[in-house]
Amino acid sequence: MLIRSSSKIKSSEITSHSVYQARRDFMRDMGGLALAGLAPAACSSTEAEGQSKKTQEKRFAHLERSPFSTDETPTPHSKITHYNNFYELGTGKSDPAKYAHRLRTQPWSVTIDGAVEKPGTYQLEDILKPHTLEERIYRLRCVETWSMVVPWVGFSLGDLLKRFQPTSKAKFVAFETLHDPEQMPGQRSLFSLQWPYAEGLRMDEALHPLTLLAVGLYGEVLPSQNGAPIRLVVPWKYGFKSIKSLVRITLLEEQPPTTWHLMAPDEYGFYANVNPDVSHPRWSQAKERRLGGSFFENLIKQETLPFNGYAEQVAHLYQGMDLHQHF
Ligand SMILES: Nc1nc2c(c(=O)[nH]1)N[C@H]1C(S)=C(S)[C@@H](COP(=O)(O)O)O[C@H]1N2
Numbered sequence: 001m002l003i004r005s006s007s008k009i010k011s012s013e014i015t016s017h018s019v020y021q022a023r024r025d026f027m028r029d030m031g032g033l034a035l036a037g038l039a040p041a042a043c044s045s046t047e048a049e050g051q052s053k054k055t056q057e058k059r060f061a062h063l064e065r066s067p068f069s070t071d072e073t074p075t076p077h078s079k080i081t082h083y084n085n086f087y088e089l090g091t092g093k094s095d096p097a098k099y100a101h102r103l104r105t106q107p108w109s110v111t112i113d114g115a116v117e118k119p120g121t122y123q124l125e126d127i128l129k130p131h132t133l134e135e136r137i138y139r140l141r142c143v144e145t146w147s148m149v150v151p152w153v154g155f156s157l158g159d160l161l162k163r164f165q166p167t168s169k170a171k172f173v174a175f176e177t178l179h180d181p182e183q184m185p186g187q188r189s190l191f192s193l194q195w196p197y198a199e200g201l202r203m204d205e206a207l208h209p210l211t212l213l214a215v216g217l218y219g220e221v222l223p224s225q226n227g228a229p230i231r232l233v234v235p236w237k238y239g240f241k242s243i244k245s246l247v248r249i250t251l252l253e254e255q256p257p258t259t260w261h262l263m264a265p266d267e268y269g270f271y272a273n274v275n276p277d278v279s280h281p282r283w284s285q286a287k288e289r290r291l292g293g294s295f296f297e298n299l300i301k302q303e304t305l306p307f308n309g310y311a312e313q314v315a316h317l318y319q320g321m322d323l324h325q326h327f
């Protein structure tokens, strides 16, 4: 988004899709052979992948629409998946879609640790199992002043946190994205953010029913450029809080350091609630461009709403806080 000394990823660093796919196929075949030799009864990796694909399809089959959904028209799928911020996959808006194939989202595990009774590293499947997925159509407002309406598929973060039993010491939640420069070429860039990408919420924000863990988009499995296989969505805060491709959730007593806040503390606050009255030091936040299908639609500006239109649900969380100080 806004790194002043941003450096482009050398094209020589990026393997073309076909070369990459060929390499993957080769490695998969080798893996299959090794398994066949060592453990003839075990199912092959492709069979396991097929199995988990089936469970996944079942979970996506009957999605109820959450009453938290807005009735605004969702932004076209092509826009949501081809106009992205995901610096690990490049700093251009079209880079994440281009390099999404590099990310291996299966198998995937997430570590939940810190101030919880049941810390551990869990396979994503086991994490998802008890949760019913639903569709939640939310506004997404980026600090760069564009916005979208996104039909996410997911479940409340609070429901997950409660399962792992936060202790009385849990006052904040820290989140971390995968750190693997092999899969994420943006992490090899020298003049960039500090990796892994990290974000955080206060405990009451994390437990708020609007706070979503998303695993899908438009009724299907989440595309990698949108933060597969699991990402956070906090609809009343600027988009940078909605951290992608999560591998760690840590409950803490203290406020954790967060990526954009470290980069420019006077520009990106820890709270980062959408607020038309608090300008970014370099531009106003009063209006936004709601991205649509056509060139002309994308030029129209509309008023930005306090808390991105979710004030009624969340304003009470910040009572007594000076929102000009805690931007
Ligand atoms: N790991 C990670 N998460 C991230 C980002 C990123 O660069 N890396 N960009 C953030 C920003 S600035 C925005 S606006 C949203 C964009 O989400 P989308 O591409 O799904 O619309 O993701 C956020 N989550």
Ligand SMILES: [Mo]
Binding pocket: 001, 085, 141, 142, 143, 144, 238, 239, 240
């Ligand atoms: Mo953003």
